[in-house]
Amino acid sequence: MSEYILEMDQITKEFSGVKALSNVNFKVEKGEIHCLVGENGAGKSTLMKVLSGVYPYGTYEGNIIFEGEIQQFTTINDSENAGIAIIYQELALFPDLPVYENLFIGNEIHHKGVVDWNNTIHAAKKVLEKVNLKVDPERLVKDLGVGQQQLIEIAKALSKDVKLLILDEPTAALNEDDSENLLHLLRELKKQGITSIMISHKLKEVISIADSATVLRDGNTICTLQASKGEITENNIIKNMVGREINDIYPKREKKSFGDTILEVSNWSAYDTQLGKQILHHIDFHVKKGEIVGIAGLMGAGRTEFAQSIFGNPKSYKLQGELKVDGVTRKFKHTSDAIKAGIAYVTEDRKGDGLFLTQDIKNNISIGNLKAISVSHVINENEEVKIADQYKKDLTIKASSIEQLVGNLSGGNQQKVSLGKWLFIEPNILILDEPTRGIDVGAKFEIYTIMNRLIAEGMSIIMISSELGEVLGMSDRIYVMAEGEMKGELLAEEATQENIMELATQ
Structure with a gap:
């Protein structure tokens, strides 16, 4: 058997004629922590959705080889049955249900055709111990902190005998203590033989935890860096991510009197x-x-x-x-x-409170100040297009056009649209x-x-x-x-x- 638990070979994925992934090669060794990095829109999440069956076999080109066998996942259940679990940045928990139900939902413990809640609670305690989470399994999820909820997602994956754990921006909403606890858990899971793929924008975390790091840019594989060779450094990652060196991520501005x-x-x-x-x-x-x-x-x-x-x-x-x-x-x-x-306020929750994800860039920007482009309560659509085009240019929003749905943009470009909406009110x-x-x-x-x-x-x-x-x-x-x-x-x-x-x- 190959030393690799996963090989993704020449993966190409298109959306409406636009290549999101172009002949991507991605290999993960068994038992390692492998970080996947790249700018927003580089193709990281798309690649993981191909792997997990969200984008089913037949909708992409190339091969997925898991544990030495070519896979043809058509649903998420197929990948889960093979031992692959993916945890998204937006947690898929039911806040009004207790911890034990969340852990085993869709994977219930039955006795003679009836859910055995006593055994479920007992099993929940055991799987919570695996992630070092000391909470009452009968507590409602909504009463727990974000860091604890993240651990519940991982525990849910472990309850299904996971072999490959994929985490998409797992520490994005966590404080420093919770983030460090999560990284410590990944190291512990590694000792137990569980392989992890972590998508992260926090380069210090990547440097501290990654055995390997693969960089994607514009849907292409740029390189795979090895910690053992001293290749995983901040400058090295940034240079490969953006195609240029950013010597100072915080651009200087002239000091002046306020x-x-x-x-x-x-x-x-x-x-x-x-x-x-x-x-x-x-x-x-x-x-x-x-x-x-x-x-x-x-x-x-x-x-x-x-x-x-x-x-x-x-x-x-x-x-x-x-x-x-x-x-x-x-x-x-x-x-x-x-x-x-x-006064304008750009919320921390751009997807929940800041934007209309099912509407296009133009509508999201103009909605902040419709009076400015309306006559007798009728929107001047030509003016709306003009304003949206101007902000797309000024804020360097990367999109095919101002008609593109905001939900299909990368996180960075969504943030720019949210910013544009509020700048429009001047x-x-x-x-x-x-x-x-x-x-x-x-x-x-x-x-x-x-x-x-x-x-x-x-x-x-x-x-x-x-x-x-x-x-x-x-x-x-x-x-x-x-x-x-x-x-x-x-x-x-x-x-x-x-x-x-x-x-x-x-």
């Missing part, structure tokens, strides 16, 4: 009536014209809640304190009031919540370049990010949040990862 304070909150507090608890406590915060202010903190620190509370309070928190825009005290009753005051203050989550290094550089251009044009940016490198690399000042409080304020030149984390864990 303008007057454009937004200020004083003694700002918020009470969440649904949760029945205080979530923001006596916050003082300000932003000056032409400034990028970063907000750092661990997940659950209250960063998004703070952003939403000043953007028209869509969650209907009970607010106290004072908010000033351009020196004028304001009280927003709705997000539309915040928009009229010149805000003075732009709140960016996790602006580069799930985006590759090339697209990150493009987003950062756009941010610098907006600042140069006089805009102010509030950036929430869980990536400390991003906060340090792009901010002029940094606030650190923990448990709904602002724990400290740092100038960029005095901030370090160490003093940020010290404040974030107070």
Whole structure:
């Protein structure tokens, strides 16, 4: 038998005449952790969907060889029966069901034709031990954290005797501790003989965990790098991913004096009536014209809640304190009031809250400011096309046309469409919540370049990010949040990862 558990040979996949994969070769050795990297749209997820049977045999060219035999998967069940399990970035769990039902759904334990719930709960405890997750299997999934839910997905795969585990951006929504726990688990599974393929944009994680790393670019295999040969370095990966070297992922901008304070909150507090608890406590915060202010903190620190509370309070928190825009005290009753005051908010959940995935680029961009292209409540379609084309060009959105459905774009290009929607309202203050989550290094550089251009044009940016490198690399000042409080304020030149984390864990 081959030393490879998986060989994908000359895989070609087309969509409407466009090649998403072109003669891709991909080989994975048994028992290794193999990372698959590349820019958004490079073909990583498409290749894994071919492997898992989402794109069935007959819809692509080339061969899949698993454990030495040519496979012809026509459904996901076929690949699962062969021992292949794929875990997507968007978790496929049922939040209102308990853990044990999620673990064995579709793979129920029966006794005389009836589901045996007692044995199911017992089996659930055993499989949870395999992923070092100490939770009551009878707890509802919605009551668990994102990191715990990710482990449940892996446990569900292990309950099916998985041989090859595929993880698509598994740490994208996790904090640093949960991310490290997940990587530790993959190392433990490797010791048990389980092979893993991990798609990731976090190069530090790739460097720390990968035995091998295959780079895709524009649907082509560029190279496979080996850790044993010292080939898996950040510069090497980036150069092969983007076809050029990016010596500094955080583009420099000229330092300049900032303008007057454009937004200020004083003694700002918020009470969440649904949760029945205080979530923001006596916050003082300000932003000056032409400034990028970063907000750092661990997940659950209250960063998004703070952003939403000043953007028209869509969650209907009970607010106290004072908010000033351009020196004028304001009280927003709705997000539309915040928009009229010149504030825009690019959500962290672009797929759930930021975009209409089943509509095209043109509709998604124009919807933010339909009044600007309407006469007597009728949309001027020629003007709509003109505006969308302009933002497609200005934001370098990679798409066949502005008629392309947003759901078919890569994560980086979806983020640019979301950004374009809000730039169309011509805000003075732009709140960016996790602006580069799930985006590759090339697209990150493009987003950062756009941010610098907006600042140069006089805009102010509030950036929430869980990536400390991003906060340090792009901010002029940094606030650190923990448990709904602002724990400290740092100038960029005095901030370090160490003093940020010290404040974030107070």
